[in-house]
Amino acid sequence: MSASALRLPETTLPPLLAPRTWLRVLMLLLLLSVVITAFSCTQCWGDWERLLITFIITFAYSTGLWLTNGFAVDWLNRYASWKENLTRRLVLTLLVSLGGSLLVIVAINAAYRIILMDATLASLVSKPEWNGYAFPLLITVICSLIMHSRSFLLSWREALVRNERLQKEMAQAEAETLRQQLDPHFLFNSLNALTSLVEEEPQLAVRFIRQLSQVYRYVLDARGREVIYLRDELEFAESFLFLQRIRYGEALQVTLPPLNSISPQAVVPPLSLQLLLENALKHNVATPSQPLQVSIELDEAGRHLRVRNSLRPRRVAPGECAGIGLPNLTGRYRHLTTEPVQIASGAEEFVVILPVLQLVNSE
Template structure:
């Protein structure tokens, strides 16, 4: 505990002590003198500072050993045991000083009769104050953790969104650069073909502009675009390049990142030579949930080292959208890229931050409501049970009926604690998970 916190706690306890000592002094039927008030002030200060600072030190010590958010069960168990032991010791010590040493009560009467009830009442009252302190610490920790989680998720979302936008912005210059290279080659070889290529390129570029801002597109959309692009390439290379598409209607319903096929087709043309006698054969098919682009390897030397922008772009975009990896296989005979086909459309960057923030907020709000209910129950128990014992003691001390509501309500509080701090919930979740796994196994057997 730092010095600033000690000063703050001491000042708060001083204010509490002033209020308590004034109330006791006003209620007391004895003489209203300065000396008598100072005595009440000192006795009240002994209780207030011993119990208040003791519980404050215990709370800080437990906070340094256990995290409320990550070790809730351990922190709760340690708090219950530590608070019980500490407050019993402190209350008995303060009461002994007050009643035996200051007021001159006999040592034998201290552990029985009225003084024993006073000891029990003071212990319950101090436990109530300690429980409120632990509850406050827990709620502050949960609030801090929820805020931190929201901030972290916002930063992750902003970073990922910026990265995704940067990757998508690479598509425009990359496509334009490669297309202009092809056009440049055609202008000298075949001007009329270059004109048709220009018209076709404008249609394809329109698709590029429409799709580049999307996180995902259907396989069908991508295949249709790829076929148009292949027709454009075949216009230039004629029979030097062949294309084979084998995609079922069911596979076309899946999703891939946009313009991935176009980038891979460009790479195949760029890195391999193609002639009529040795054509470049490009196959596009689906296998084991992956869209595969494969070509026979006829590698040629490039004047400049490849930057790898196209393939790296695809890998990076998939990394931002899914845990499934893009696989690249290369042998002496072929080069193959496997793109994962996703079964559902993922709105990765545009909805990430609000949903995470809302989820964190709802989780924290639900947890706080559970805690408020439990600590409300605990505080009511600590307040009303001593009150019932007081009534029992004043009305019928020969029969202690107050033990029955204490026992019944105590069981209810314990059950509430198990549920609130997850002791019971873990068992329920394990049973539900076990049952679901069993059902899945049965389903697999029938299939």
């Protein structure tokens, strides 16, 4: 089972021009300009004025081309990731880098000829002038390949590290979910409630046993799945709440959305609602005079499931709560979608908003 949001969050590479790198880059560009000037204009060594002009032009080319290709890498990393579409990124890289570099070369060459050689605009586009663009473009291609190859390798390494971290978090989340699924306290409380029902209300005891079997059947079916249909999750919540109502009676009041309002393609991580319902029961006082109010609502667009409960905190015994239920749920969602789980605690209620994912048609 796959969902439309089953994708890794985008990685964000470090800023291209961080303040600490400016001096280092400037020194590198100066050194590169000196080396190119020294080897490309050996006849200038005896003419300091010509040598200085050549150095200035070379430095202008180096700086302009570096900034153009550097910003191109930074921009493309944000809007055209290597991971999403390799071919599209490669084509955009060639167009943006070569196009931007050509503009820089033309601009610097035009400024040099107009300022120092009194050339006209018409002469700048004549055929002989274009021959002078070949060498700078060749250097551009080499520099562009180096910079974009570095960008690709950084993106690839970042994706590997993030994927490994997410797999580790998912394994930990699954282990914790399994532990919670087989919580002996839930079974112990259910058997205690069943014992009293067998003696006092045998027919209700039969229904209780059926609902308990459905709960554990759902737990077994959900094991190993990343997502499950929201309709199935709500039906499971009804069975789970039936068992809890036997224990709490009028002290627990829950409203659920109608199943016919749920999209057939809507999915959520399995046992999400059980975790939130258990948290509400575990952390709040519930009495017939002050019942615990729990509301599960689906927004009009069907994209978010809001679970809210009245807030009447009770003292939790040490060791009774490990405080890892919500981080577990958040970790599972982080593995499935970039949209976060929203958690808000006010003076009177506690609210958790879960993103509702949609299945992708495999056809």
